[in-house]
Amino acid sequence: MEQGATLSPPAGPWVHPPLSPPDLAPSRPLYDGKLSEIYAIYLRHLVLMLITLGWSRFWGRTRVRRYLWSHMSIFGDRFEYRGRAVELLIGFVLVLAILALWGGGIWLFVKVALDDKWPAHFGLLDAFYLSVVLIGFPLSFVGQYAGLRYRLSRTRWRAIRWSLASSAWRYGGLATFLTFANVVTGQLLTPLVSVNLARPRLANVGLGNGRFEFAGRAGDIYGRYVGYYFLNILAWIVVLVLCIAIAGHFIGETVGSADDLLKLFAQPSLRTILLAVAAAFGLYLLFSLLILPLRCWWQAYLLRYLVSHTRYRNVLFATSISTRQMWGFLVLNYLIVVLSLGLGWPWVIHRTLKLIASELWIYGTPDGARIEQSQARVPRFGEGLLDMFDVTGI
Amino acid sequence: MTAQARFYDGRTAEAQEVDFRATAGELVILRPGDAGVVARWPVAELRVLGDVQHEAVPLVACAGSDARLVIADPERRRQLAAALPVLAKLAEAPPFVARRIALYGASLALLVGCLWAGIDLGAERIAPLVPFSWQQRLGESVLNDITDDKEMCDGTRGLEAINRLANRLAKVGGYDHEVSVYIVQGGPLNAFTLPGGIIVFYSDLIERARDGSEVAGVLAHELGHVLDHDSMKGLARQYGVELLLKLVTGGYSDSMGTLSSGGSLLYAQRNGRAAERAADATGVGLLEKEGLRADGVAGFFERLLKDGKPDAAEAAGIWSSHPPTRERIEATKRPATGKEPFTTAQWRALRAVCE
Numbered sequence: 001m002e003q004g005a006t007l008s009p010p011a012g013p014w015v016h017p018p019l020s021p022p023d024l025a026p027s028r029p030l031y032d033g034k035l036s037e038i039y040a041i042y043l044r045h046l047v048l049m050l051i052t053l054g055w056s057r058f059w060g061r062t063r064v065r066r067y068l069w070s071h072m073s074i075f076g077d078r079f080e081y082r083g084r085a086v087e088l089l090i091g092f093v094l095v096l097a098i099l100a101l102w103g104g105g106i107w108l109f110v111k112v113a114l115d116d117k118w119p120a121h122f123g124l125l126d127a128f129y130l131s132v133v134l135i136g137f138p139l140s141f142v143g144q145y146a147g148l149r150y151r152l153s154r155t156r157w158r159a160i161r162w163s164l165a166s167s168a169w170r171y172g173g174l175a176t177f178l179t180f181a182n183v184v185t186g187q188l189l190t191p192l193v194s195v196n197l198a199r200p201r202l203a204n205v206g207l208g209n210g211r212f213e214f215a216g217r218a219g220d221i222y223g224r225y226v227g228y229y230f231l232n233i234l235a236w237i238v239v240l241v242l243c244i245a246i247a248g249h250f251i252g253e254t255v256g257s258a259d260d261l262l263k264l265f266a267q268p269s270l271r272t273i274l275l276a277v278a279a280a281f282g283l284y285l286l287f288s289l290l291i292l293p294l295r296c297w298w299q300a301y302l303l304r305y306l307v308s309h310t311r312y313r314n315v316l317f318a319t320s321i322s323t324r325q326m327w328g329f330l331v332l333n334y335l336i337v338v339l340s341l342g343l344g345w346p347w348v349i350h351r352t353l354k355l356i357a358s359e360l361w362i363y364g365t366p367d368g369a370r371i372e373q374s375q376a377r378v379p380r381f382g383e384g385l386l387d388m389f390d391v392t393g394i
Numbered sequence: 395m396t397a398q399a400r401f402y403d404g405r406t407a408e409a410q411e412v413d414f415r416a417t418a419g420e421l422v423i424l425r426p427g428d429a430g431v432v433a434r435w436p437v438a439e440l441r442v443l444g445d446v447q448h449e450a451v452p453l454v455a456c457a458g459s460d461a462r463l464v465i466a467d468p469e470r471r472r473q474l475a476a477a478l479p480v481l482a483k484l485a486e487a488p489p490f491v492a493r494r495i496a497l498y499g500a501s502l503a504l505l506v507g508c509l510w511a512g513i514d515l516g517a518e519r520i521a522p523l524v525p526f527s528w529q530q531r532l533g534e535s536v537l538n539d540i541t542d543d544k545e546m547c548d549g550t551r552g553l554e555a556i557n558r559l560a561n562r563l564a565k566v567g568g569y570d571h572e573v574s575v576y577i578v579q580g581g582p583l584n585a586f587t588l589p590g591g592i593i594v595f596y597s598d599l600i601e602r603a604r605d606g607s608e609v610a611g612v613l614a615h616e617l618g619h620v621l622d623h624d625s626m627k628g629l630a631r632q633y634g635v636e637l638l639l640k641l642v643t644g645g646y647s648d649s650m651g652t653l654s655s656g657g658s659l660l661y662a663q664r665n666g667r668a669a670e671r672a673a674d675a676t677g678v679g680l681l682e683k684e685g686l687r688a689d690g691v692a693g694f695f696e697r698l699l700k701d702g703k704p705d706a707a708e709a710a711g712i713w714s715s716h717p718p719t720r721e722r723i724e725a726t727k728r729p730a731t732g733k734e735p736f737t738t739a740q741w742r743a744l745r746a747v748c749e
Contacts (some may be wrong), residue, residue: 026660027455034491036491036492037491039491040489040494041445041447041448043495043498043499044494045495046498046502046642047501047505049501049641050502050505050506050509050642053637054640054641063448066444066448066449067448070448070450071450073411077400077402077409077464078464082443096561125535158407158409159404159407159460159462160402160407160460160709207407208407240546341643343643366407368406368407368408369406369407369408371406372406372407373404373405373406373460
């Protein structure tokens with residue numbers, strides 16, 4: 001080797017180029033809503049619902065959203081909800097009109113194509129209902145995505161609009177296929193379904209001209225899911241065996257026979273009612289001790305995974321939500337709504353936003369100057385499909 | 395007047411700390427350091443986005459622009475509103491929450507009570523006003539659904555006999571439309587009424603009856619339901635209660651829907667028991683008015699109990715749509731006097747209606 005071919009050392013001592021450490025200062029959203037204020041809005045909404053037989057729901061929903069969005073902030077800047085109730089109303093009426101056209105199409109098909117030769121035992125109305133049920137399942141997914149797009153398009157932060165790209169129909173097709181496949185395979189595809197349905201809902205979200213990114217892969221979470229899956233089966237078997245043993249023992253000791261039990265419930269005394277409540281509570285306790293913690297453990301893990309694999313430019317996200325917190329979110333919230341006959345719903349929303357504010361960590365600060373207002377078109381109406389084919393919340 | 399606020403220009407997500415100054419013709423937004431002008435918004439184009447009831451901080455905006463001015467301090471908002479009346483909404487005081495909750499809570503309770511009473515009253519008054527052709531169409535549609543996979547008995551003379559008696563009794567009761575009786579082959583031991591004057595019998599009931607008076611007793615009971623429009627009233631009540639519960643629970647949750655269905659079922663059953671008692675009384679009354687034997691229905695029930703058939707209504711208690719059988723026997727017990735409702739030939743034809 002020639003001496004001259006060797007690289008000559010630098011003249012002075014070599015210095016690393018200065019690395020600017022990435023700005024990963026942590027922060028959390030701030031929620032400063034008050035439960036009493038949400039109740040004041042919600043009770044007014046219920047009163048108007050009764051007076052208008054439900055047609056005021058679009059206005060009620062919009063008012064609650066305005067309150068919730070405005071009381072949530074990140075980096076000291078509040079969110080803003082600018083949706084209008086009339087847009088929701090028009091969306092709903094449009095879907096009603098489309099359904100009417102669909103019904104008319106079926107009628108025309110029977111009259112013209114089938115020449116009125118329709119099976120007598122299967123009425124025209126039956127055909128309409130069946131078709132609506134069949135299309136309702138995929139349409140509820142389409143509605144969920146389109147509804148999310150509408151809500152994001154009406155949401156602003158620092159006056160910049162949020163958005164959701166891609167087709168709601170594509171999402172509807174994907175969600176229908178994956179859900180069906182998951183059912184057929186005995187829920188073994190759950191990680192695949194969860195990640196692949198979360199991806200469009202996260203990676204297509206935009207704030208101004210910037211887009212969120214999602215780097216999750218089903219393979220990362222399969223191992224833990226398989227463990228959960230078989231533990232869950234085992235827990236169900238244990239719960240069922242325990243339930244049968246306890247119920248059999250209880251009936252044998254205190255009631256006598258199944259006929260006597262039926263008689264007791266035909267004319268229930270206060271004691272019978274109290275016993276039934278105690279038994280239901282006991283069964284729920286058993287269920288909540290063995291089954292629900294497992295489910296909450298999985299859901300908390302899944303949420304932590306999804307959040308930590310999402311980013312917006314230089315801003316990263318993370319959550320340390322625990323199994324206990326997930327139990328409060330999934331189970332306690334459900335019980336609050338059911339046991340309060342729906343009146344606890346504002347409390348549930350309030351609890352949920354407080355949970356998000358305390359458990360969502362944001363690392364880094366967005367460069368506001370580089371986030372420009374998006375010029376993309378926004379939907380003119382919203383949530384009609386969601387209102388028709390899905391149980392809608394706020 | 396100068397004060398601090400936050401400004402978003404609507405083009406980028408940059409937040410600027412700014413001062414603002416209100417003049418007679420415009421709102422000037424300034425950089426705090428060098429007093430450089432950030433934006434000048436004509437007063438005529440100023441808008442307040444939102445209100446203090448819903449928004450934590452109502453925003454100030456300029457028509458046709460995405461830009462926003464956020465004044466977090468309520469006192470400064472009040473000062474600006476005082477200077478520019480077009481922004482008066484900024485100065486509104488937050489409403490008294492406790493008073494609003496009490497007002498809306500009381501209104502809600504009052505409305506639920508009124509609507510509950512209204513459903514009861516409305517079902518009673520409105521159901522009979524539904525055009526008969528609609529009732530008939532509805533009844534026929536339900537009949538088709540129920541009898542879809544069943545054999546129908548079509549013995550002409552038997553059907554003629556029971557239909558003739560039904561229409562004769564209906565006329566006595568002042569019913570202006572035709573009543574149609576159908577007989578389904580097999581069990582259970584039952585008969586029921588559908589909207590549009592449709593009565594359905596199961597042939598097991600006819601076979602089990604000792605004589606024509608027992609079938610006539612059951613028929614007269616069903617006519618009681620027809621005359622009182624009970625099936626339409628039941629539908630109206632059930633729909634009304636479900637709607638009410640859905641509205642009260644916010645209509646947000648499936649679980650609420652399930653609870654609503656349970657509640658409306660109990661409510662319907664309570665009304666069902668009242669309607670059954672009334673139909674028993676009407677049925678016996680119709681037979682007596684026509685001079686026919688009215689002991690049939692009590693006799694039929696008594697015999698069933700003696701044969702060891704358990705009293706399902708008593709067993710089901712509050713969940714039953716019918717009063718306990720013993721109570722019904724006591725209420726409908728009549729002496730075995732009066733004419734036979736069917737001639738011997740008619741009764742024979744009715745017994746053979748499915749052959």
